[in-house]
Amino acid sequence: MRFREDSVLFIDGEAIVIDKPAGLAVHPGARTRESLEDYLHHLRFGFHRLPQPVHRLDRDTSGCLLLARNPKAHKAFQHAFEEKRVEKAYVAVLDGVPEAESGTVDMALGKISTAAEGWRMVEDARGKHAVTHWRVVTVRDGRALVLFTPETGRTHQIRVHAASGIGVPIAGDPVYGRGKGPMLLHALSLKVDRGAKPPVEARAPLPPTFVQAGFGDAL
Structure with missing residues (x-):
């Protein structure tokens, strides 16, 4: 895989925002054959240092990912995330239609792990505070396209809040949903x-999977 020129959504001396494709992990792992780290040298654009991710997106989530082009910028961007000076919006196709048209999920999350099922995030009153605002954009063929604006950035937050908070999982989610087809979650x-x-500001076009699902013109 090589990043196409149109995969770069924003670039200046401090930051690069790329449109990360679904299926590519941000960091390598024990069962990860390839990750974004394998392609960072394509994103130097004349700089000696490799850019470094400031945050994470799940492997199967596409869309806006921020990279810092030097250590000072990386630290500053991390502080911006910690101080909630970052605005993020996600869209997802849900495997059904929520009862309400909009709402807020305030559900703390914790991690559980079993030998049989591996690890996942679940509602846990003793876990980390997590808040997600959402609204239905449109409904087609029994499925809803939903806009999510999270206040916090916990692991699998939107996926768990959709499945357990709204009561309708994201289409294709292999952990919290039925896992049929690609997972339709996009930053x-x-x-x-x-x-x-x-500000660093970018917007990523909907990927082909959303077009194939019938929502390519929904935004």
Whole structure:
């Protein structure tokens, strides 16, 4: 895999935002044959240092991913995430239609692990605070396209909040849903405040899987 020129959504001296394809992990793991780290040298654009991811997207989630082009910028962007000076929006096709048109899921999350099923995130009052706002954009053929704007960035947050908070899992989710077909979750937009400097801001077009699902013109 090589990143096409149109995979870069934003670039300046501090930041690069790429449109990460679904199926590519951000970091390598024990069962990960390839990851974004294998392709960072394609994203130097004249810099000696390799850019480094500031946050993560699940392997099967596509869309906006922020990379820092130097250690000072990486630290500053991490502080922006910690201080909630980052605006993120995701879209997903749900495997059904929620009862309400919009809402907020305030559900703390914790991690469980079993030998039979591996690990997953679940509702846990003693876990990490997690809040996600959502609204239905459109409904087609018994499935809803939903816009998510999370306040926090916990592991699998949107996936668990859809399945356990809204009560309708994301289509194709192999852990919290039926796992049939590709997982239809996309990091649509990202905006990172940089104080006196213009913000880092990008929007990723819907991927082909959303088009194939009948939602390519929904936004």
